[in-house]
Amino acid sequence: MTGRFALTRRLPPGYFAQALHDDALKGLTAEPKTLPPKWFYDGRGSELFERITELPEYYPTRAEHEILRARATEIAARTGAGTLVELGSGSSRKTRLLLDALSAHGTLRRYAALDVSAEALQEAGDALRIDYPELRIDAVVTDLDTDPFLPPSDGSPRLAAFLGGTLGNYDTEARPAFYAALRERLDEGDALLLGADLVKDPGVLVRAYDDAQGVTAEFNKNVLRVLNRELGADFDPAAFDHRAVWNAEEERIEMRLRSRRAQTVALPALNLSTGFEEGEELLTEISCKFRRGPLVAELERGGFGVRRWWTDPAGDFALLLAVPV
Template identity: 55%
Template sequence: MTLTRIDIDLPEHQLRETLVADAARGLLAAAKTCPPKYFYDQRGSELFEQICGLPEYYPTRIERRILTRWADEIVAAVPAFTSLVELGSGSSSKTPLLLDALYRQTPAVSYVPVDVSLHALVGAVGALRDAYRTLPIHGVVRDFEDPLHGLPDLGHRVVALLGGTIGNLDPRTRAGFLADVAAGLSTGEGLLLGVDLVKEPRRLVRAYDDAAGTTRLFNQNMLNVLNRLLDADFEPDRFDHVAVWNEEQSWIEMRLRAREAMKIRLGSLDALVGFEEGEEIRTEISTKFRRESLERELEAAGFGTRGWWVASEDEGCAGSAGDYAVVLGVRS
C-alpha cells in the first residue's frame, strides 16, 4: 500500500466554474452572498490558523480540550473503528489526538484528510508523515459538502467534521449534508461533529470580530479570491468587516459592508455589480446549537447519538451545559 497519496478531485478550473455559478446566484442577487469555502486560498488558510490562536476565539481551545480529555472514550464508542476520514481537515492540528487514541486501540489505523485547499492539505500531510511514519494517509482536495461516494475506503470509518464547520450550513443544506453522509456510511460507522453552543451574544460576536483585526483580514481576503477566480476588481479596503448575532436563526453572520457606492467588474460573468453605500455581502453563517435540536437533526438523517462530550472555557464537564461540544452519531 502507498503510504502517502493526495488526489485532486477539485482542480482549479472546476473551482473556478463552481465559483462562477455561486457568484451568479449570490453576488447578482438582491441580498448578496458568497459561500465561506472561498475564504481558503493559501493566505486565507494562514489567517484562519492565526484566528484559532486568538484569545477571543474559544472554539479551537475548547475542542482541543475535549479531544485531549475524551479521545479514548470517543474512539472506543465506535467498535472496530480503524479509519478516520476528516472533512475540512485544514492543518489537521487536532487530528493527532484522535490518531493516538486510535493507535491505543488498534495498530490498523488509516487517515483520509479532505480539504478544498491543496496548500493546507500538503502542509498537513507533510507534518503528519513526519510524526506517523507507517500511517497510510490518502488526502483528497475536495469540497467537504460533496457526497462521500468516491472517497478512499480504508476501513471501518468515522467521518469527522470538527471546528464547528457544520454550523456554516443553513438548516436545509445541513439536512442534505447529513443525509448524504449517512448514505455514504455503512451501519455502525460514525460521524463526529464539533459544534459551538448557544451562549451570551456579546461573547459570540467577539469571537468573530477580534481586537487585533485578524478576522477582518480573513473576511476581506475573500475579495482577493474573487478577484483571482472571477477576474474581478474588488478593493478589499473599501469594505468593512461586520459580525452580528442573528437571534432568530441562532447564528453569527459575517458580512462585508461597502463603505461607499461603487461598481465592481466580474469579468468571468461579463457583468457589473453595483453596491450602494452600506450594502453588504454575507460571507458566512456560523450556527450555534442546542443539544435537543441537533439530536433531532441527526436522527432524521439516520444517526443515533452515541456520545456528547461538552466543555466550557473555564473547565471541562460531562453534563449538558457548556460552551462547546463534540458529538458522535452512529449510522443506524
C-alpha cells in the same frame, strides 16, 4: 522510515475556477448579495484563519481541543476505528489527538483526509507521514458540497470526523441533505464525530468573529482579493467594513462586508458590473449555533443516533459521537 502517503484529486481540471465563476455570478446578482465562505481559503486566507484560531476571543478551537484531549481515548475505545476520515481536514492539527488515541488502542491503519485545498493536504500529509510511519495516509482533494465522498471501508470500522463547528456553515435547509449524503455512505459499525458550537452570550459570539486585532476583518475581506485575482474584479477592500452580527431569530453569527459608499465593481471574467449602495451588505458567512435537544433531533431525522455528548467545562462547545441507525 516514513508512512505511505497518496494524494488523489477527485475534481476535474478547472473545477474551482468554474465553481467560483458560478458562485460569484449567482451571489452578486442575488438580493441580498452573498458569497460562500469556502472562497476565503486561498493560501493567504488559510494563514489568516490559523491566526484566528489562536486569538484570545476565538474560543471554539481551544474548547474543542480540550474536549478531544479529555475524550480521545474513550472515542477510540467506543469506535475501534481502523480508518479515521476527516471531512475538511485543513492542517490536521487536532486530528493528532485522535490518531494517537486510535494508534494506542491498536486499531488504526489508515487516515483519510478530505479537503478542497491540495496544498493544505500535501503539507499536512508530509508532516504526518514522518510522525506516523506505520500509518497509511490517503489525502483526497474534493468539494464536500458537490462530491460528498467517503473512502470505501477496508472491512474495519470508519470514524468520520467533522470538527471545528463547520456544521454551522450549513443553514437549516442545507443540513438535512448533508446528513443524508453522509448517512448513505456510512455502514453499520461506522461512527460520526461531530463538533458543534453552542448558543451562548451574543457578546461572546460577536467578539469571536470580530477580534480586537482585526484579523477576522482581514480574513473576511480576503474574499474580495480572491475575486480580484481570479476574476479580474476591482473590489477595493478598504471601501468595505467587516461586520459580525448575531441573528437572534436564526441563532447564528453572520459575517458581512458593508459598503462604505455607493460604488460599482466590475468583474470582467463574468462580464458583470455590480453596484453597492452606501451601507449595503454582502453576506460572506453564516455560523449557526446549536442547542442540544434540537440538534440531537435533527441528527435523528437524518439517520443518526447520538450516543455521546461532551462539552468543555465552560459549556461553550460540544463534541457528539453518533452512529448510523
